[in-house]
Amino acid sequence: MLQNVLIEREIYASEEHKMMQEMIQDFIKNEIMDHLDEWEKNGMVSRDIWERAGALGLLCIDMPVEYGGSGLDFSFSALFIEELGKKGITGPGFSLHSDIIAPYLLKYGTETQKQKYLPVMASGKMITSLGMTEPNCGSDLKAIKTTAVNKGDHYLVNGQKTFITNGYMSDMSIVAVKTNPGTDKEGVSLLIMESTFDGFEKGIPFKKIGMKAQDTCELFFDNVKVPKENLLGEEGLGFKIMMTELARERLTVALNAIGGAQGAIEQTIAYTSTRTAFKKPIAGFQNTQFKLAECATQLQIHQAFLDRCTLLLAKHKLSAESASMAKYSATDMHNKVVDECLQLFGGYGYMWDYPIARMYADNRVARIYAGTNEIMKLLIARGLFKELFQEMKAIKKKP
Numbered sequence: 001m002l003q004n005v006l007i008e009r010e011i012y013a014s015e016e017h018k019m020m021q022e023m024i025q026d027f028i029k030n031e032i033m034d035h036l037d038e039w040e041k042n043g044m045v046s047r048d049i050w051e052r053a054g055a056l057g058l059l060c061i062d063m064p065v066e067y068g069g070s071g072l073d074f075s076f077s078a079l080f081i082e083e084l085g086k087k088g089i090t091g092p093g094f095s096l097h098s099d100i101i102a103p104y105l106l107k108y109g110t111e112t113q114k115q116k117y118l119p120v121m122a123s124g125k126m127i128t129s130l131g132m133t134e135p136n137c138g139s140d141l142k143a144i145k146t147t148a149v150n151k152g153d154h155y156l157v158n159g160q161k162t163f164i165t166n167g168y169m170s171d172m173s174i175v176a177v178k179t180n181p182g183t184d185k186e187g188v189s190l191l192i193m194e195s196t197f198d199g200f201e202k203g204i205p206f207k208k209i210g211m212k213a214q215d216t217c218e219l220f221f222d223n224v225k226v227p228k229e230n231l232l233g234e235e236g237l238g239f240k241i242m243m244t245e246l247a248r249e250r251l252t253v254a255l256n257a258i259g260g261a262q263g264a265i266e267q268t269i270a271y272t273s274t275r276t277a278f279k280k281p282i283a284g285f286q287n288t289q290f291k292l293a294e295c296a297t298q299l300q301i302h303q304a305f306l307d308r309c310t311l312l313l314a315k316h317k318l319s320a321e322s323a324s325m326a327k328y329s330a331t332d333m334h335n336k337v338v339d340e341c342l343q344l345f346g347g348y349g350y351m352w353d354y355p356i357a358r359m360y361a362d363n364r365v366a367r368i369y370a371g372t373n374e375i376m377k378l379l380i381a382r383g384l385f386k387e388l389f390q391e392m393k394a395i396k397k398k399p
């Protein structure tokens with residue numbers, strides 16, 4: 001039904017994309033949907049689902065074949081993210097693992113690091129997470145307090161991370177730390193930390209208002225010895241690396257949002273076409289028609305913009321500003337669409353068994369994580385007033 005009004009998206013029009021889409025839809029229908037309740041009860045998904053996704057080539061989709069990936073371009077990863085979004089699948093943090101951690105390793109890792117981690121990640125036998133946020137800092141990442149003291153052949157790491165997606169199940173985490181703390185060489189660096197390292201502990205998964213099958217938790221580091229060869233990229237360049245790679249993370253969140261909005265609209269068209277009030281279908285009221293017409297319009301506008309961003313990312317040309325626009329605008333749109341759709345379900349929309357209710361609770365966080373939508377606007381504004389910001393920075397530095 002929705003297909004009748006949406007322009008076919010060139011980006012997913014090839015035979016390969018259509019075959020992949022079919023395979024993903026079967027995977028979700030046959031291997032995920034029936035487990036949602038059980039996973040939510042457990043606060044996490046099963047390890048099997050990671051390995052199954054790996055076996056189907058759905059992890060590390062755009063990583064090179066020589067490192068176990070599927071060797072496809074980012075549009076195939078985008079397709080997987082959107083399909084998961086359509087069905088509101090938020091338990092397994094596949095995208096963080098495949099589309100954020102794996103590219104960090106591919107771009108900044110040594111050959112040994114790539115060989116060691118990428119193939120096991122692509123198979124789903126190793127689950128990964130990204131540790132940036134700390135209890136006292138999220139938006140202001142430069143203020144992190146986790147330290148890594150140089151001890152010759154290793155770093156001694158102490159500190160804590162919070163709100164870590166895949167945290168409880170993860171076998172390896174890329175962690176942002178302060179190296180050379182208290183010296184003039186102090187800077188942010190990234191370390192590859194395996195969860196089996198002595199002194200690396202995990203908290204129990206948080207109780208959240210949504211994404212109940214996602215094992216988001218704290219990570220604790222108490223005198224953890226991290227071998228020097230586990231430094232990712234150059235010492236002190238961690239912040240720069242994170243800022244560069246965040247464009248990709250933001251696009252993945254935006255893609256999930258447009259998938260989610262599409263799923264919500266499709267469900268609502270189906271529901272309002274059969275549910276009746278005052279002897280006619282809910283879809284027969286002009287209010288319903290107008291609300292869904294507005295939602296479909298917003299969806300299509302965002303699809304067009306994100307298709308452009310996806311192509312730019314594949315060419316390594318997506319700017320921080322465009323990625324920020326995509327993230328804040330798509331997640332705002334998604335939240336509004338789901339809210340309008342839920343309203344059209346009436347009381348049933350508030351019942352957990354209805355996917356629209358889960359979507360409502362699950363997707364609120366998208367305006368917060370991967371950088372809040374306020375921070376996205378700050379980044380866009382920095383681009384708009386580039387010279388002014390540089391002058392202000394220079395004035396601040398003057399004694």
Ligand SMILES: Cc1cc2nc3c(=O)[nH]c(=O)nc-3n(C[C@H](O)[C@H](O)[C@H](O)COP(=O)(O)OP(=O)(O)OC[C@H]3O[C@@H](n4cnc5c(N)ncnc54)[C@H](O)[C@@H]3O)c2cc1C
Pocket residue numbers: 129130131132133136137138139140162163164165166208211216365368369370371372373374375378
């Ligand atoms: C479910 C979930 C999963 C997550 N997964 C991960 C993960 O895998 N890895 C990870 O490292 N982190 C993760 N996070 C953390 C997430 O990225 C942070 O919560 C987010 O960046 C915001 O940081 P904060 O919570 O410290 O909020 P704060 O930084 O304390 O912000 C609070 C409020 O102040 C506003 N604010 C802050 N600074 C400014 C400013 N300069 N101008 C205007 N407004 C401002 C913010 O927009 C926000 O509204 C996750 C969070 C959640 C909830």
